[in-house]
Amino acid sequence: MPELPEVDRARAALERVVGRRIEAVGDHDSFVCRPFAPGEIAAALVGHEIVGVRRTGKQLLVDTTGPVLGLHFGMSGSLRFDVPTDERFTRFWVRFDDGGTMVLRDPRRLGRVVLDPVQRLGEDALLVDGPTFRDLVGRSRAPVKARLLDQAVVAGIGNLLADEALWRARIDPRRRGVDLDRAELVHLYRAVRASVRDAMAAGGSGRSRFGTARKAGVCPRDGVPLASAKVGGRTTRWCPREQR
DNA sequence: AGCATTGTTTCACA
């Protein structure tokens, strides 16, 4: 369930392992750990201590006294602590010197585990300032939703948050960035930040009023059936009456 | 059976 709010929750949970030493690593899922060979990540990490945890967008960075461990949850990844490492869907795990474990559970295996990740990400959605956001989003000829989903522009916004923010800002997801005026971009910027913050408070993306309504197919403000189409390659729902 | 899925990368094309 990972968009920025879920990943940030994982970051907070990871704070508990700071200061622990890595005793063993399970890196034998060659798809999730690609392009590293089985044992390669383990060899690089064993014996090192976790010294910090950072997040940019949906990317998690675990600093150690050795390499940086990069974690990405893909579509279905999540972290578990102090559970057995042989459970179904365990794709990667770390055991610490205190006997505790960190397990990456990821049924669909679209998550990634890498050493020293090279990031090509834009500014984090929670940190980007208004003028920068307006400039980056407002200069594109792509549908505004596709622009929001582009992690190289603003990092952390996924499909649900994008729909949520556009609904709050009352903007049609199919409109081109260049066709939005300054006031609309201001609204969108505020809507993005509010959507992210609310999702974090609610414990996840898609738990908002619109997130619930998105499934039901009815706009929670005016009861109009939501429109649905592929925008930016993703299923998109919006209120055809309010979002212009 | 068929289709959709809260993500990212690659590749074809304008």
Place this chain on the structure above:
DNA sequence: TTGTGAAACAATGC
């Protein structure tokens, strides 16, 4: 050249 969008990736659930 730059940007855009569809397909591929893997696996599950409806």
